[in-house]
Amino acid sequence: MGRVKNYILNNKSIPTKFSLTYILIGAVGILFIDRLVSEFSKYHSLSKEGPLTFGILFLIATGIILFIMLNHMQKVVSRIEASYKELKDKDKERLVPYEFALNNSIDAIYWFTLDAKFIYVNEAACKMIGRSKDEFLNHMYLEDMDPNFDRETAKECMYNIYHHKNWRLETTQIRKDGTIFPVEVSGHGFTHNGNEYICAFSRDMTQRQEYRTKITKMNQELQKSVEEKDILLKEIHHRVKNNMEIISSLLNMQERRTKDRDMIYILQQSRSRIHTMALVHEFLYLGENLAYINLKNYIKRLVDDIKELYISQNTTLNVEVYIDNLSFSTNRCIQIGMVLHELCVNSLKHAFQEDRDNLLCIHMKKNKDTIHVKIRDNGDGLEDIDSLYKSDSIGMQLIHSIIEDQLDGTIEFKNNNGLECNIIFSKDEGE
Structure with missing residues (x-):
């Protein structure tokens, strides 16, 4: 409904349509009332029964006008809601392959704010660290996952990622059960809706290090x-x-x-x-x-x-x-x-x-x-x-x-x- 509200407020044609509709209905109402008053004056005295009659007629006419206007408004809102639902379904359908790719990626994917707070993680990240999405998004920061950082160095890391292309780091992360494992992390900075974020990709290096040790x-x-x-x-x-x-x-x-x-x-x-x-x-x-x-x-x-x-x-x-x-x-x-x-x-x-x-x-x-x-x-x-x-x-x-x-x-x-x-x-x- 928030998008519907924005559509109504930002659509410049809606006030014009409502104004013209109101004027048209009001003009028809005035003509109708004038006709009724003329017919009524032929058979009744306006000095005695006029005020009451006029009031009744005004109330009836106003009710009719309000009904017509509200009914028209309801139809407009219904059309907007239908258009919004259709647009939302199309966006959801368009995003399905991207969501599938994110959730089925071998690499863990994280989104951070510039103060190193998690705002998105994919399924691979949850499996790698052994935590749920709610745990990540409710109260976790980078230093809660990577013991090599504290509050200040985590912020510095976000700053470096945002201002450097092809940023890459080999570090360690800690699972919920306390086990520490090696990872290779790459990151990029981006802006969305006027806000600055960090997108990081993390890959478990345990198997590669085992191969490296074996080859060595x-x-x-x-x-x-x-x-x-x-x-x-x-x-x-x-x-x-x-x-x-x-x-x-x-x-x-x-x-x-x-x-x-x-x-x-x-x-x-x-x-x-x-x-x-x-x-x-x-x-x-x-x-x-x-x-x-x-x-x-x-x-x-x-x-x-x-x-x-x-x-x-x-x-x-x-x-x-x-x-x-x-x-x-x-x-x-x-x-x-x-x-x-x-x-x-x-x-x-x-x-x-x-x-x-x-x-x-x-x-x-x-x-x-x-x-x-x-x-x-x-x-x-x-x-x-x-x-x-x-x-x-x-x-x-x-x-x-x-x-x-x-x-x-x-x-x-x-x-x-x-x-x-x-x-x-x-x-x-x-x-």
Whole structure:
């Protein structure tokens, strides 16, 4: 009925309609009374019976006018009530899906005033906290549900929500039975009918925290397992390196027992090749990454060890190493190391002399999808370059086998102020 009253008071056409109706009915009443008085005066004396007759007629006419006006007003009010009922039914029907969504939401939904008093809660909020809607709406404030707030901080929280978009907080709430549980809360401020309110959405985080704890525990166990495997792999690489050093020591002992120079050289080369492979395992054991080795550091160390093994103190040798920042697996490093070992030893054996400044250049660059390797010495070169492709020496066979069969690359020899070797292979490692 309040809306009907507002409709009557605010509808500007109703006073005009009532005024016109009153004037029309009054005019008809006056004409009617005048007619009655005229007819009455034909047969009666107005001086004797006029006042009483006039009064009776006025009373009758006024009653008729009031009846007609009230009846008209009643019809107007009935039409307004019918329109209001129809409008109310339409609004109720329109709000049904929204009410259904609110009451069946998984998240708890609260409306607050700016002083943190509850003015609306949905069914999920009642189930989550274990209280009825009446309990919420009659006397509860935010701090009654969230023990992390008091009266002042609750008001500050409402102020922050109202003045900040996408406000979010992880906190705890307390149920009616006293149990405390974690929640994630988001809130927004809005204005309705000139009043400022807060709408907050709360989600129980108990299950998510259990999952988070479970996942954290699994990650810790996996990390522990990975660390144990890393230690185990390092230990394996360390033992492989030690076993290779033992083999190298045995070959060294055999080398000291023989006087055959060819045999000494063969044993020396075997030791050097074993050391080339052992060096890879040493880098893996000492490094932080058990899958890949920095190629530049590995080759520098390899060249230093080869120099120490093959170059006498009377021989001057300068080594220029230019290598891009490349990392390869254990297998690929051994392949590259073995090729460089054979080529470097070949230069040390045939190109360098004690009475001159010797130079060895090692360049390795990546070019899109390929790796280019260039090794050059400043020796006398080689008259028959083709012989290097046909040589049956173990070293050259090893070089061709690794480059062509394992690296799927190409190799080219040429004279360029000494012997120069160019190797090209794919940057990507095969399966």
